Amino acid sequence: MTEYVGDEIAVIGIAARFPGAPNAETFWRNLLDGVDSIRDYPEDELRAAGVPDRLLADPDYVRSAGHLDDLDRFDAGFFGYPPGEAELLDPQHRLFLQIAWTVLEDAGYDVTRYAGSVGVFAGAAVNKYLLRHLLPNPAKSPLRADGQLDPGHTPDYLPTRVSYKLGLTGPSVAVQTACSSSLVAVAFAAQALQDFRCDMAIAGGVAVTSTTPSGYLATEAGVLSPDGRCRSFDASAAGAAPGNGAGAVLLKRLTDAREDGDHVYAVLRGWAVTNEGAARAGFLTPGVDGQAATVTEALVAGELAPETIGLIETSGGGTAVGDAIEVEALARAFAAAGGAPSRCTLGCVKANVGNLDAASGIAGLIKAVLAVRTGTIPANPNFVVPNPGINFTPTGFSVAEKTMAWPTAHAVRRAGVSAIGMGGTNAHVIVEQPPDRPSSAPDDSVHDLTLNGRTPEAVRAAARRLAAHLTEHPELSLADVAYTLRVGRSAFAYRANVVVSTISQACQALTSELTVVPAGQAAARTETTAPGRRVPLPGYSFEPERLWVEPPFTVASIGPNGPDE
Template structure:
């Protein structure tokens, strides 16, 4: 089946957003992947002491001083989302992260939801609220009432509803809680909702904050946490992965609608499946092979694709010798069940770059696969040197992405599979395909007005500089498309600047220069054009944080702690 043989029920990925260790946005994430960057951070003993880690842990021989660190976790643009500082300081940082991620993914898709028809759904999962456990419950900010009940809003169940409320979205708002597979299961549910016409756009993804302060962990011999803080998927020295935090989302739409509306399509979701291992495994927290194989087989069947057409497989890959071997064994079994065998299929695992993102692991892997099929480049898998002898590579076909390389030439159409596995047995697999060709539109020299709007004059300048950097990095963009996207896909705020230009070079010079910023909401009247990805809103990011109680003291009582 070729990209011209669509049956009308395929789902398009029209927006992406991510914030992961070492990368504040999806573009930086992709650059790190292409460069094979390992973004796990090694903390110093002094950093950990300052964060309250006791000496008994620091001196423990099995304590690993590493994690996937998120910068500025304590910062949030509360005013942008209408939260007073005191309330913002009590909100789960996961909710705050995903709120901004959801806004960004809508902008990346070119949509201001106040000016588009149809309903928008939200499908998302989150990890446990560590901020509640470590910062709020032990101190004077405890959200427990006098009857011992927890006030609403502090659990992962409220994540998608908070997004729907703050952004004014009226489609299905569904919390997905399947541990490490949550965000990829959310994608499958969102895609199905679109196929069933339950909504017209869908935000799908997840978020995890596994540590709210710098901290390491205790590695155990039979555990899933790495003994040296590094995830070595497929490698002979694999011993697990490091815990990490992050957030990611995709914006989904029915492909036929996306093409009709002139949307930018990163990739197409051809098939998806969600399964559970049931009782057929060694223990409740022990993944099995059958359920993993069933998810892959079912997704391929839904996509009506032969397994040998896949050129890349982004696996869950926890980086343990046994776990990785089981997952590859499941792939062999799935391919055989589907009547094929791998043909130059490259394996990768994003955990080797950013660590285990818990509920956000699946969406990070999906975004990697989406950008791989979109660009035709498969990123290197870091920390791989010697093949894990437990993995059966003798059947041929599978190889590890040892360096960043072009898509295998044997595959005429770029297709990838993405797997997310949970210790609770719920597995998901999604089949991703390169987008249909989009005609190239060259600028014809017509002058265009680029409108940049933000809540403050300073942020207008920041947004303009970011737009200029983006245009320089993407010289193939048509200026009319840029102007159109700014006109239809951005909210009008209290300050704005207008740049008049006939070429990208002229636009960049003007955006970098002295801007005539007006204190008024701009009139966004777009001309003809198509939606293209552009930088999102530059959130202000003030500090809203309750410090965890320390021995002999209490948490700080104010919402904005400097």
């Protein structure tokens, strides 16, 4: 196994909300099953959303997207927002607030009691809600009479909003590099940890490319798929559908994570961020040399030989030319780093969920993290016939046609993750399987499982989710579960306690009638806890309500003379 030198970065928490997946566990199951999560909208739904007949009749109009449910809903009270203010917030900010809270809980940390500094590095797409819903509505528009926009409505405010609402005091930095934003954020967060600028860091991104059910106009030789399907590395590759999504990881110095008993999903071994400069055909056109330089730098930074990489989670835009460029760049990078892959599989999460804009890189990273953790490489949907413009044979690369076990030729599971930003800023991050964690000792003692919530129903929802999780993971130590709930969850107005000695007893008690009481009537919460370790458990059960400003018209209905009447 790997001998660590002391500057590696651990991934100790993950959180995701992607098309077809309300959480990271569902996202991973979908990947393993090769699920294509792009949604095809029926005509009546599009028409009800305001898509005009002239677009529905256009043969180039594609009725598909990577859809997220309940964009119009938000638990404003949880984050201290009055409803009137919450309905004006960019849905991207609302999504990422919840993701940030969830990723901290997934790692087993209660931010109200954590003494260290936590940084936030994140990127977001353009605020479509501002453009389509608020600005055209005089009663809701944040554009002042002097032509100035009220603060808080642009992507720049995303990380600082999280830091303010969660009380985080580390660096809070917005990252804007188009489709590579969230992976660049991960690289910046990892570097900040190496430089001791913070003790933990949230890194990720969010994109809401469409606020209502809608498709798009595909153009010949464009980056948008003419049928809504991304076929990365396939002979029929012609682009990808746009999609909505949000994700984040929580990072920490590996030495600290191991000392603190954290659950480690994976280790970041090397990373690089570069720009291609003028050495490409156009501002929005990717180049071979620039991509190769990024991958080479990440390998060198991690002091890793190319043949030790078993998976490359590519940017994979799903175009014939773009995919060929990326494979050529990878081949050059591996050669420049002193070797070639003995066997390396290529994957692309865009084939599952579409192009998630600023959240694309974090989707690929979370996929790679779970792949090295579990030793399973998910299938690449929609791959049938290899792109004839790519000569895979001499490179050693192949595409994952089905979900498979990690190649046994690799003693240590490692994966590279690429993100290519329009404009030339590229990122590459290398992740490695986590170090062995000793199993918890058998324990048949009695443990108190504490559940908290702002309302009694939130407590009961938390109990149901925990019971479902324990049913799926009977291998968990009850001592670890109790410890995580005790030290890794914030106290709220209501509480329930379940005293049990086995996982099966816990599942039964959690699904029975719970006694939920105001926190003031419950037994005093003590900071002295039984020994245990942090383990991933379901996070807070948010109680969202509809907080939404309807668009006075859709952007799709705007013609040369302005909005349709």
